[in-house]
Amino acid sequence: MIESITERKQQLEFNKLQKRLRRNVGKAIDDYRMIEDGDKVMVCLSGGKDSYTMLDILLSLQKSAPIHFDIVAVNMDQKQPGFPEHILPEYLSTLGIEYHIVEKDTYSVVKEIIPEGKTTCGLCSRLRRGTLYGFAETIGANKIALGHHRDDIIETLFLNMFYGGKLKAMPPKLLSDDQKHVLIRPLAYCKESDIERFSEAKGFPIIPCNLCGSQENLQRQNIKNMLAQWEREQPGRSENIFAAVCNVAPSQLGDRELFDFVTLQDKQDKGHLFTRLDVVQID
Template sequence: MNQTDTRKETLEFNKLQKRLRRNVGNAIIDYSMIEENDVVMACISGGKDSFAMLDILLNLQKAAPIKFDVVAVNLDQKQPGFPEHILPQYFESLNIPYYIVDKDTYSVVKEKVPEGKTTCGLCSRLRRGTLYSFAEKIGATKIALGHHLDDIVETLFLNMFHGSRMKAMPPKLRSDDGRNVVIRPLTYCREKDLIKYAEHKEFPIIPCNLCGSQENLQRQAIKAMLIDWDKKTPGRVENIFKSIQNVSPSQLADKSIFDFINLPLDREGDREEYEFNEAVVSSTNIDESMFIDVTNI
């Protein structure tokens, strides 16, 4: 690679890094994800997204106008062949506080889920319970997960297509029992940017053998659909995400979030002008004298 190419690559990476940091910073501000004196438990799976999240959080921590701590936590689910030395070495190289938490969820999932069926649901629930309890144990006030914009949109369609629910992943979530708050700092970040970032930073990626070995997962089909849309209509995925930030309950059909039963007419006072001229009746067989002329009342 010649000097010109090297400069161009460096320039492109700097732009990418600024964009990702800006997106994370905006998400944190928009949803008040991190507050003064928070202890953020950054959950690191060994995948590109959680590595990027940790890297960006540590950089923002240095420049943020508020003080907060970051603790890296990896849940070792005892998957066969999992390289247990990689994450401790990486965390030590960063000189940051970390925990490796052992919980054999792998055996539970393999025992409970029939061969060929999707393991993600049960695996996620077991992992969530373990992380919630550990966050309390170490006094963490926020649990940071590495889900990005594409994950959120994929989840929206996954729930629509297979669960008949309009539901995604919120940027910030309080657990049902109110004892934990989950944040997703990568909410505004695109996966394609995170892939490039991880390649440049050379994170020690650890593949998930439990999920990655299953083919034709529903999520993978949706991911392929969104990638195709992104190629044919750039910006569509971002627009879908923006739509879940701009919800009009009265234009949907959920009776629990909008009262469709009690919608009384209210014609008191002057009417605002509609965006068209009054219609002119050219023919009718109705005796208009039967109607009340409201303009004279």
């Protein structure tokens, strides 16, 4: 009896979690027109909790959406030693959807260029991104879905401020530099903690990224720790930071390219400043 009550409670909590994720993903898609009728969406899978959750929620929304769009799951096998290449094909086969495994040995390139102990994530992601862009054209996908969530966006904001001197984050929707690909981030409104709980409940076969052995020392991890501490001290702070990313006031910053400060003038009547004073002549 106790087990039954516990199971029902757990099921109710999971249902709430799933509905929240569906609602947040649906709102992000609607707010930024991420997916439209007739789109072919290439969902990039890394084997991590975020991309698994993104695919699961998109497949769920696809069934009830008032529009038609196709989903193609794509994973890139970067030929890391020991990579369990059977896991994703086996999982995707159970879903009954179109999927592709793109094989490209970027691991060797990264290890050859980046000195031992240095951060590999930047080069690794650039090489992966270029390959996936090309593959999207091959299969005729006009949208590329990435699994970045709200916390990723906030962390990127601080990374760019602290280490790049830029007020810049990750937009929910982006046109690539070559203007050939529209990138979307359906999880933009979703908290990482929700995604983690959902992933655990679903039992996704997670494949850890072990290319870089010093992940804990990366700048992003330091930012993540800082934000976690802020959230403990003042719950809701991360939500406010994300709201600020979506509510920018260019005139209250200092970018001369974004706002015309040079010709800025007030609209007061300045006639009194130029009134000619009468000169009193003394005979």
